Amino acid sequence: MIELVNVTKRFGKQVVLDGISMEFPVGKISAIIGRSGIGKSVLLKHLIGILRPDSGSVLVDGLDITKMGEIQLNEVRKKFGMLFQGAALFDSMTVFENVAFPLREKTRMKEKEIRDRVEEKLEALDLSGMGDKYPDEVSGGMKKRVGLARALIQNPDIILFDEPTTGMDPMMETAIHLMIMEAQKRFGFTAVIVSHEIPEIFHVAHRVAMLHNGTIVEDLPAEEFQNSSNPITQQFISGRIDGPIKVA
Amino acid sequence: MVRFLEFLGAPGLRVLEKLGNMVIFFYQFLFWAIRPPYKVRHIIKQINFIGVKSLFVIFLTAFFTGGVLGLQGFYTLQKFGAEGLLGAAVALSLLRELGPVLAALMVTGRAGSAITAEIGIMRITEQIDALKTMAVNPVKFVVVPKIIAGIIAVPLLTAMFDVVGIYGGYMVGVELLGVNKGAFFAEMKTSVEFKDIYVGFLKSLSFGVIITWITCYEGYYTGHGAEGVSKSTTNSVVLSSVMVLIWDYFMTSVLI
Secondary structure (H helix, E strand, O other), X not given: OEEEEEEEEEEOOEEEEEEEEEEEOOOOEEXXXXXXXXXXXXXXXXXXXXXXXXXXXEEEOOEEHHHOOHHHHHHXXXXXXXXXXXXXOOOOOOHHHHHHHHHHHHOXXXXXXXXXXXXXXXXXXXXXXXXOOOHHHOOHHHHHHHHHHHHHOOOOOEEEEEOOOOOOOHHXXXXXXXXXXXXXXXXXXXXXXXXXXXXXHHHHOOEEEEEEOOEEEEEEEHHHHHOOOOHHHHHHHHXXXXXXXXXX | OHHHHHHHHHHHHHHHHHHHHHHHHHHHXXXXXXXXXXXXXXXXXXXXXXXXXXXXXXXXXHHHHHHHHHHHHHHHHHHOOOHHHHHHHHHHHHHHHHHHHHHHHHHHHHHHHHHHHHHHHHHHOOHHHHHHHOOOOHHHHHHHHHHHHHHHHHHHHHHHHHHHHHHHHHHHHHHHOOOOHHHHHHHXXXXXXXXXXXXXXXXXXXXXXXXXXXXXXXXXXXXXXXXXXHHHHHHHHHHHHXXXXXXXXXXXHHHO
């Protein structure tokens, strides 16, 4: 389980996370929603130790990763996979090499085994025949799927998704959501998704939390979240301009 | 008054902070460089990029540097009737000073800027963060092969610069201006000592560290967006070049 305990993060004078405490249950899909630039990705990066909080703790299976050195942290990170907002593919490597990268760097698997596993993942994500292309030769949606294949390739215990469907057409968006749900059911990993996709995210996630002004204003099971009476949550879900959230 | 003191102190603090960060960055390089696994394939790839791909520009600049040394040296030495010393003058200038410095400046311009831009783009497109999420240390994966490759490639390029430069001096001095071939090489053999080669080697070795250290650092801690990468690239080339010249002075004053 991942747990945030009183996590605070500032960038200069701006407080992005203001004493956040929350849990991400094992084997469930949790979603974090909120306005653009509110700090959702910052929160996600704290879960894997890319960013360290100014104060507070991040517990992964009971271990506080904020107190760990880089080597110890790398051991914890082996449990994780992550899909970045812009996919973060290595642009000097082909699609195939990108997906194979974690296996080549972190396992002793034979090349044939790696090839089979990568081809299988590429096929599952509708990327067959794209293996030899470089990231700048494929569309934005394809890049996301390549990033997803790379995040899933080692069958990690925890997968973090930073806006996995942004920039995709509606059909591909549904396909990716289904794929996340099916993969989660099959492998039972813990997933944390940062998303803007409303109402789709309520069908994907078991639990939804809303981040606003550095705090979690609501953290509920998906069905309950939709019916929440919190005015901030309701304004965000309905997309209204008038309400407690001020739109600049 | 307080504001005035702040105005004076702030740039100094920034410089100190940067120096401190650079030292920590180098410590990280050392820490990860000695930890297995050793990525020999990545190091060879970087030697190819920093070394092999710089050969053309090194040959070109070395030949003409040697040539101009031959030309200037000839007209100066002729005034004293000592044209025979041209070989020694060309060889000593190249081995002790011009070879290491000019080779380092060429590598900075060609490979150093590319190193900063490459790492900077990796930073702004979250590729550095992606490495971390895959439990791959970015310093070990990206920085270590480049600095080790620099330490290997720059002295080798300097050696080639020296040889091609001497050949350039020979072509101009002996073939073009008619200096006696025997005297050219005999004086060179008499004047050049092992220490001259050794000093040049030590300089080029340290330049290899300086160039790759600074260019990797600037890329690793680049600013935001394309503008950030562009600024870092400019900074890295200017800072590396200046540091090469300053360090050259200190090494010369110690090793002369």
